[in-house]
Amino acid sequence: MGKVVGETEVMVGSMTSSKSGVVIKNLEVAFGSLEVLRGVNLEISPNTITALMGPSGSGKSTILRVLNRLIEIYPDARVKGDVLLDGRSIFEMDVVELRKRVQMIFQIPNPIPNLSIFENVALGLKLNRLVNGRRELFQRVKQALEKAQLWDEVKDRLNAPAGKLSGGQQQRLCIARALAFNPEVLLADEPTANLDPENTAKIEALFLELKKEMTIVLVTHYPPQAARISDYVAFLYKGQIVETGPTKEVFTNPKHELTEKYVTGRLY
Amino acid sequence: MAIFLVLFITFYLLSAFTLLFIKTRWGLRLIAAINVAIIAALVATFAWEALPLLERDGLAVFVNSDWDPPRESYGVLNALVGTLITSAIAITVAMPLAVGVAVTINEMLPQRLRGVFGALNDLTAAMPTVIYGLWGLFVLGPVLQSVVNTVSTWLGFGEVMTAPLTLFTAAILLAIMITPYAAAVIREGYALVPRHIEEAIYAIGATKFEAVLVKLRYVKNYIFGGLFLALGRAMGETVAVAMVVGGNFARFTLNPFESGITISSLIALQFPNAHSYQFMVPALFAGALLLAVVGLAINAVAIYILQRATT
Numbered sequence: 048m049g050k051v052v053g054e055t056e057v058m059v060g061s062m063t064s065s066k067s068g069v070v071i072k073n074l075e076v077a078f079g080s081l082e083v084l085r086g087v088n089l090e091i092s093p094n095t096i097t098a099l100m101g102p103s104g105s106g107k108s109t110i111l112r113v114l115n116r117l118i119e120i121y122p123d124a125r126v127k128g129d130v131l132l133d134g135r136s137i138f139e140m141d142v143v144e145l146r147k148r149v150q151m152i153f154q155i156p157n158p159i160p161n162l163s164i165f166e167n168v169a170l171g172l173k174l175n176r177l178v179n180g181r182r183e184l185f186q187r188v189k190q191a192l193e194k195a196q197l198w199d200e201v202k203d204r205l206n207a208p209a210g211k212l213s214g215g216q217q218q219r220l221c222i223a224r225a226l227a228f229n230p231e232v233l234l235a236d237e238p239t240a241n242l243d244p245e246n247t248a249k250i251e252a253l254f255l256e257l258k259k260e261m262t263i264v265l266v267t268h269y270p271p272q273a274a275r276i277s278d279y280v281a282f283l284y285k286g287q288i289v290e291t292g293p294t295k296e297v298f299t300n301p302k303h304e305l306t307e308k309y310v311t312g313r314l315y
Numbered sequence: 316m317a318i319f320l321v322l323f324i325t326f327y328l329l330s331a332f333t334l335l336f337i338k339t340r341w342g343l344r345l346i347a348a349i350n351v352a353i354i355a356a357l358v359a360t361f362a363w364e365a366l367p368l369l370e371r372d373g374l375a376v377f378v379n380s381d382w383d384p385p386r387e388s389y390g391v392l393n394a395l396v397g398t399l400i401t402s403a404i405a406i407t408v409a410m411p412l413a414v415g416v417a418v419t420i421n422e423m424l425p426q427r428l429r430g431v432f433g434a435l436n437d438l439t440a441a442m443p444t445v446i447y448g449l450w451g452l453f454v455l456g457p458v459l460q461s462v463v464n465t466v467s468t469w470l471g472f473g474e475v476m477t478a479p480l481t482l483f484t485a486a487i488l489l490a491i492m493i494t495p496y497a498a499a500v501i502r503e504g505y506a507l508v509p510r511h512i513e514e515a516i517y518a519i520g521a522t523k524f525e526a527v528l529v530k531l532r533y534v535k536n537y538i539f540g541g542l543f544l545a546l547g548r549a550m551g552e553t554v555a556v557a558m559v560v561g562g563n564f565a566r567f568t569l570n571p572f573e574s575g576i577t578i579s580s581l582i583a584l585q586f587p588n589a590h591s592y593q594f595m596v597p598a599l600f601a602g603a604l605l606l607a608v609v610g611l612a613i614n615a616v617a618i619y620i621l622q623r624a625t626t
Contacts, residue, residue: 120517122426146520157515161533170529171519224519 067133067148067231067262068093069114074128076109076118083109085286086128091279096254096263098273098294101283102315107266108154110283111234114264115149116142132232147175150225151234155241156217158224160210164201167209168192168224177228187227195223196253215246222253233257235265239272251276270310274298282306322359327352354611361604368597376601380567382581389598391578391605393567397482398577398606400569401556402549404486405493409549410542412490413497418527420498421505433502440495448555451488456480456559459487463572475572478561482568482575485560489552493545500544504537504624505530536624543617547610553579578606 069091076084084106091097099107112118116137118126130137137145158167168188171177178184192198197219201212209220218238225233235254239247254263254276267273273280274294281291282305290297290306301307308314330351334344362369368376368389379390420432456479463483464474476483508530516526531538561574562584568575576584582599589595 115518117514117518120513143520143522146518151514151518153511153514153518155511157509157511159512159515159529159533161535171521174522174525175520221515224515228520 069232069262069264070131070134071110071113072129072131074110074113074130075126076106076113077125078121079123083286084113087283087286087288089281089288089291091262091264093262094258094260095278096258096265096276097279097281098265098267098277099281099283100267100270100273101289101309103268104285105283106286107268107283108236111151111236111264111266114232114234115146115151117146117151143175147171147177147228148230149232149234150228150230152218152221152225152236152238154237156214156221158209158212158217158220160208162209163206164209164212164220165205167220168227171224172227175228188223191223191227192220194226194253194257195219196249197223215242215249218242218246218250219253222250226257230261232262232264235263237266237268240268247272270298270312274310282309284309318363319356319360322363323352323356326355326359330355358604358607358611361600361607364600365597365604368594368601371594376598377605382564384592384595387592387594389594389601391581391598391602393564394576394578394581394602395605396567396569397560397575398550398579400482400571400575401486401489401560401577402546404483404571405489405549406542406546408487408490409494409497409545410538412494413501413541413545414531414538416494416498417501417505418531421502422523422527436495436502437499440499444492444552444555445558447488447492448558451484451555451559452480455488455491456484459484477572478574480559480561480574481572482560483571485556485575485577485580486571488555488559489549492552492555493549496548497541497545500541500621501534501538504534504541507537508533534624536620540617540621540624543613543620547613547617550577550613551579551606551610553583556580557583578602 069089071087071089071091074084074087075082087106087110089110099110101107109118112121113126113130114137118124119142132140132145132149137149158164159170162170165188168191169184172184172187178187189198192201197216200216201207201220209217212220218241222238239250242250251272254265257263258278265273265277277294279291280294280297282289282297282303284305290301290303297306298310301310305314327348331344331348334348337344339347365376372379372389376390377395378392379388380392380396381388381390382393383389416436420429420436424432460476460479463476467473467475512533513526513530516529521529556577557580560576560580562576562580563574564576564581564585582602585595585599589599
C-alpha cells in the first residue's frame with residue numbers, strides 16, 4: 048500500500064487544484080462482511096478522462112457508486128474514508144445536490160422504459176426544478192439529445208416509450224439524461240459493455256468531446272478502451288489500487304507485474 | 316346437481332372440440348377444457364335455475380328493485396346497486412391504503428422487519444372473513460356511526476348515519492379486508508423494479524419520495540391489476556357483508572349511510588327460507604347469475620392487466 052500512496056502523492060504534486068477535481072482519500076467499502084474496497088487513494092484531475100480498470104470484482108463500479116453516493120441505496124453497504132469534490136467532502140453535501148453535479152451512466156442502458164424518450168431526459172430536470180416553463184425544458188432536452196448525438200434519430204418520435212429504442216440508442220439516451228444536468232463530473236460504468244463496435248466508437252468519440260466541459264471517470268474491464276480514450280488510468284486489483292499514472296506511461300511501461308499482466312491481456 | 320352435470324359434460328365436449336383448433340399440448344387442452352366447462356356450466360346452471368322467474372317476468376328481475384316475497388315480487392336491482400355502492404367506496408378507500416401499505420413495507424421499514432410485516436400482511440389477507448364480520452358488527456359499526464355523525468354534524472348536515480349497520484359500514488369493512496390483498500399484489504410488482512432502474516431514478520437526483528412515485532408509475536399495471544382483483548373480492552364477499560350491511564331488502568336506496576343489501580348478502584340471508592316461496596329460489600339464482608357474470612368480467616380485466624404488466 049505504501050508504494051501506491053507514494054505514487055498518488057507524486058500525481059498530487061503535478062496537478063492543479065482547479066475546478067471539479069475529485070480526491071478519494073483512504074476509501075473503504077464493505078457489503079456486509081465482504082470487503083470490496085480496502086483503502087483506495089486517488090486524485091482525478093478536472094477535464095480529463097480517468098479510466099478505472101481491473102478484473103471483475105476489483106471494486107471499480109463500487110468506487111463510482113461512492114462518488115455520487117448511490118452506494119447509499121444499498122442497505123448493507125458501509126463506507127469509510129472521504130471523497131472531496133472541489134475540496135469539499137461529498138458526505139457533507141446534500142445528496143440530491145451532489146447527484147445533480149455528479150451524473151452517472153450505467154453498464155446496462157437503463158432509461159425508464161415506460162416513460163417516453165422526452166420524459167426520460169426531462170424527468171431529472173423537472174424533479175430538481177432546474178427549468179422554468181415548457182419552452183426552456185424542451186430546449187434543454189433538445190440540447191442534451193443533440194450533445195448525445197441522438198436528436199436526429201428520435202426527433203420525430205419523442206413521445207415513444209424509451210423501451211422501444213435499440214440498445215445503443217438507449218445508452219445514448221442515458222447519456223443525454225446525464226448531460227441535461229450540465230454535470231461537472233460524469234461517471235461511466237462500463238458504458239459500452241453491452242454495445243456493438245459502431246455504437247462503442249460513437250460513445251468513445253463523444254467522451255473525448257465531453258471532457259472539454261467535464262471530468263469523466265470511466266470504468267472499463269477492457270484495457271484497449273482505456274488506452275484509446277483515457278488520459279490517466281488506475282489499475283485496481285482486489286479492492287486496492289495497484290498502479291496509477293498517465294495512460295501512456297502505464298501501458299508502455301507498467302511498474303507492477305500485475306499491471307503488466309492485465310494490460311497485456313494475461314489477467315482477467 | 317343433475318343439471319350441472321349435464322351442462323358440464325355438454326360444455327366439456329364443446330370446449331374440447333373448440334380447443335382442437337388451438338395449437339397446444341394435449342394435456343393443456345384437457346385441463347383448459349375442464350376449466351372452461353366448469354365456468355360455463357356454472358353460469359348456465361344459474362341461468363337454468365333462474366328460468367322460471369325469467370319466463371314469468373322477463374329481464375325485469377334485473378331492473379326491478381322491489382323485493383316482496385309474500386306478493387312473489389322479486390327484483391335484484393336494490394342488491395345490485397348495494398353491491399356497486401359498497402365496492403366502489405371500498406375500492407376508493409382501499410387504493411391509497413394498499414399503495415401505502417406496500418410502500419411502507421417495501422421502502423420505509425428497516426430491512427429486517429420487512430419480512431415480518433410482509434408475512435403479517437399476507438396473513439390478514441387470508442383471515443376467515445367471519446372474523447372481520449364479527450369485528451365489524453361489534454366494533455367498526457358503532458365507531459363509524461359516531462365518527463360519521465360527528466363529522467356530518469360539524470359540517471352542518473346533522474346526524475346522517477342513523478344506524479351502525481349500513482352500506483357504508485359494509486364498504487369500510489370491505490376496504491379493510493381487501494387492502495392487504497391488493498397490497499400483496501402491489502408489493503410483488505414493486506419488488507420487480509430492477510436494480511438498474513432504481514439506480515437510474517436516484518442517479519438523476521430524485522428524493523426518496525420522488526423515487527417512490529416514479530417506481531409506482533413503473534409498476535402501475537400491478538397496482539390496477541391488484542385493485543381489480545380486490546374489487547372482484549369486494550363484490551363477491553358474503554359473510555362479513557351480510558353481518559354488517561343492515562339487511563334492508565325491500566326499500567331501494569342510493570344513500571350509503573342507510574341500511575342496505577348486496578347481491579351476495581341477499582343470497583346468503585334469504586336462502587334459508589327461500590323454498591317457502593314459489594319464485595324466490597329462481598330470483599336468488601338470477602342474482603347469482605348477475606354476480607357471476609360481473610365477477611368474471613372484472614377478473615378477466617384484472618388478469619389481462621397483470622399479463623400486460625409481465626410482458
